[in-house]
Every structure is written in C-alpha cells, then in structure tokens.
Amino acid sequence: MNILTLHIKNSLPEIARSIETFEAFAEDKALSQRIVYDISLCIDELVTNIVSYAFKDDKEHIIEIQFRVTEKEITLVFTDDGIEFDPVKKEDPIHLEHTVEERPIGGLGIYLVKKLMNSIKYKREDGKNILTLTKFLENSNKR
Amino acid sequence: MEIKQDTHGDIAILDLVGRLDANTSSEFEIVLIPMIDEGKKKLVLDFSELEYISSAGLRLLLLAAKKLRNNKGNIVLCNMKDFIKEIFEISGFTPIFTIVDTKEEAFRELE
Numbered sequence: 380m381n382i383l384t385l386h387i388k389n390s391l392p393e394i395a396r397s398i399e400t401f402e403a404f405a406e407d408k409a410l411s412q413r414i415v416y417d418i419s420l421c422i423d424e425l426v427t428n429i430v431s432y433a434f435k436d437d438k439e440h441i442i443e444i445q446f447r448v449t450e451k452e453i454t455l456v457f458t459d460d461g462i463e464f465d466p467v468k469k470e471d472p473i474h475l476e477h478t479v480e481e482r483p484i485g486g487l488g489i490y491l492v493k494k495l496m497n498s499i500k501y502k503r504e505d506g507k508n509i510l511t512l513t514k515f516l517e518n519s520n521k522r
Numbered sequence: 523m524e525i526k527q528d529t530h531g532d533i534a535i536l537d538l539v540g541r542l543d544a545n546t547s548s549e550f551e552i553v554l555i556p557m558i559d560e561g562k563k564k565l566v567l568d569f570s571e572l573e574y575i576s577s578a579g580l581r582l583l584l585l586a587a588k589k590l591r592n593n594k595g596n597i598v599l600c601n602m603k604d605f606i607k608e609i610f611e612i613s614g615f616t617p618i619f620t621i622v623d624t625k626e627e628a629f630r631e632l633e
Contacts, residue, residue, distance in 0.1 A: 391545070416574070416605050423576045427544050487613060488577035494612045 381408065381448045387426070389433070389440040389459075394426045397444055408448050414514065417495045418453065421512060424488035425457055425466075433461025433508070451517065452497075457510045464508060465501045466492070525553050533564040533632050535625070539571040542579030550579070554586050563595035566628040570601035580613055587618060596620065598628040 383404045387393040398419050405415045426442065434440050443458040466489045493499055496512045503509070523546035526537035534557060542550060557565070565586075583597075590597050598620045602610070610616050622628050 394544070413605060420574075420576055420609070423543060427576075427578070487580055491577055491609070491612060 381446075383446045385444045385446075386441050387444065389430045389442060389461075391430060393442075394423060394430060397426050398422050401444075401446060404446055410448075410453070410516070414453070414516065418455070418514065421492045421495055422455070424492050425510065425512075428466070428488060429457065429459050429461060429508075433459050433464065435462060448516075452513050452515050455512045457512075458507050460507050463503050465503070466510065467499055467501045523549055525550060527553070530566075530629055533566055533629060534562050535566045535568060537568040537571065541574040542572060542582075543574060543576040544578040547578040547582045551582055554582070555589070558586060558589045558593065558595065561593065563590070563593055564632045565590070565595070565597040566625060566632070567597065567599045568601050568625060568628075569599060569603065569606060572603070572606060575606055575609055577613075580609070580615060584615070584618070596632060598622060598631045600625050600628040 381404075383400070385397060385400050387397050401419060401422055402415060405418070422444070426444070429442055440460060443456075445454075445456040445458075447454040447456075469486065469489050471486070471490050471493075492512065495514070497515050498511075498513045500511045501508070523541055524539040526539065528535040528537070536554065538550065540546070554565075567583075583599075587597055600622050601624065602621060607616075607621065610619070610621065620628075620631050622631060
C-alpha cells in the first residue's frame, strides 16, 4: 500500500499544486492515463469547491488530502475544517428532460466526481468535513 | 491556455490550446462571450489541442450555448479527444452540443 498525505492552503494556486502532487505520485504507480485524468479532475473539482465555498472567514485554512493506492483501488480522503457541507446529498443538476434553456449552470463539479468515482462517502467529525472517494483499478479503461 | 482565432466566411473559429479549468476559463470567457453578445451567430470550437476540461469550462460552454440559442445562433465542437468527449457524455452535454469529428463537418453543420 502506498500512501501520500498532502496539506495545502485554501488558496487558488494550491489547487494546481494538489493536482501536480497527485500526478507525480501516480507516475511510478503504473496507473493508466485515463485513471490519472479522472482522478486529477476529481481533485480539481473538490479542492476548488472547498477553497471557494468552505470558509466564511478571511483566514488561512489547511486542507488535507490523502492518497492511498493498492493493487485494487485508489482512495482519496479530503479533510477540511470549513462549514458543514455534504456533497453526497447535493442534488444532481442533470435531468434528461432539461433543454439548454432549462439546464442549471451550477452543480456540475460534484456530479462529475460522483460519476467518475466508484464510491463517495461523507462524514462530519470534530468540526471537520471528511470526504472519502474510491476508484477501482481493475478494468481501469472503463468508467 | 492559448486561444487561436480564425474565420471561415461568417463562421468564427476558436482553437483552444491547453487546459480549460477554473483558472483559465475566465481567459476564454472574455473572448467568447463578447463575441456572442456582439451578434456572432456561427461558432466552431476546435478541441484538437485541448488537454483537459473541468466543470468550470463546461459551465462556460453551457452559458455560451444558452446565449447563442437566444440569438438563434449555433456552436459546433470538433476534434475532441476521446477522454474529453467522455466527460461531455458523463455530464449529459452531448445532446446539448453539436459535436463532430472534423472542422469541415463543423462548417457543414453551420451552413
């Protein structure tokens, strides 16, 4: 099992750093390009959401991201001390009957994460949001 | 992200190079939205050099599509890499956008 724990600050340039760190971590793990793309996208979406919406003060906050890789799966755990927010409960913005005019603009980031990952679990503990995502590595070219 | 601009008759062509994400979507927005607001009705986006798209980019494209619908205009996307196309499919965007393989097909769609 390979584990990497990363701490980033709640600022926009740190989003790129979190993705770069993951891509470097993934390089020697023989993960497929598709998997790396999908997970980078999930990190991008979730960290952007946390940085943009989790904190209502002007202070610096630390966001923890942990990556765990085994032969079978990769797990990501995002921990922040922002306001309580459960992305799992958030309603999907996709309704097939919506036309262009009706389709809402927001909510897409979390929806993509839910579709790209095999499981997503949220809990609130000790004033922190803890989001755990898992993606299976077998048949990695099929979503 | 670099945005290359070209025209083909009354069709505006935008070629996106690099990543379309939360950071770069504002660069694209200041090119794309004024074009539509000023009345441009036919747009082709060439994605052959687009390496990455996230929800911020998709949101911008959706906004552009909504504005164009209001103007009775149309936008066609071409040369998408397959992992980008899959993101469009997962987002449910494939019914909203006209997506073709080549630029030539894109021009034909807009005739």
